[in-house]
Amino acid sequence: MARSLKKGPYVDEKLLKKILGKKPTETGVIKTWARRSQISPEMVGFIFGVHNGKDHIDVLVNEEMVGHRLGEFSHTRKFTRHGGKMQKELEIKKKEAEISAAKSAKATVVTK
Numbered sequence: 001m002a003r004s005l006k007k008g009p010y011v012d013e014k015l016l017k018k019i020l021g022k023k024p025t026e027t028g029v030i031k032t033w034a035r036r037s038q039i040s041p042e043m044v045g046f047i048f049g050v051h052n053g054k055d056h057i058d059v060l061v062n063e064e065m066v067g068h069r070l071g072e073f074s075h076t077r078k079f080t081r082h083g084g085k086m087q088k089e090l091e092i093k094k095k096e097a098e099i100s101a102a103k104s105a106k107a108t109v110v111t112k
Contacts, residue, residue, distance in 0.1 A: 009067070012037040019046060031056050035071030050074035 003010060012034035019030070024045030031049040044063055049056030050070045057074040065073070081087065 009038040009040065010036065011040050016040075016042075019043060029056070029058055032070065035069065035074065037070050039065045039068055039070060041066055052076045 029049045033051045043061045052074045059073045
């Protein structure tokens with residue numbers, strides 16, 4: 001749900017203190033748990049370690065991210081791909097094809 005325009009964007013105060021007066025190139029990863037904090041123009045160029053419940057995911061902020069929340073770029077759920085037995089068979093065939101292609105490329109390099 002959108003925040004009221006009269007209230008303005010929510011940016012965590014502690015996060016702003018960590019950024020204030022610093023250059024993006026000099027600072028390393030800024031760890032934060034403030035996933036609900038909106039990205040402001042002052043944050044562009046900084047790397048934030050946004051907590052996803054288990055780890056800190058590095059997020060490099062660019063101009064297109066302004067207005068979004070930090071939590072949008074640090075997913076909390078891991079996607080396990082669709083498919084089962086059929087998907088595994090396709091992956092095995094693909095790996096075998098890659099191995100044979102690599103062997104044939106290596107053989108052509110050796111003969112030259």
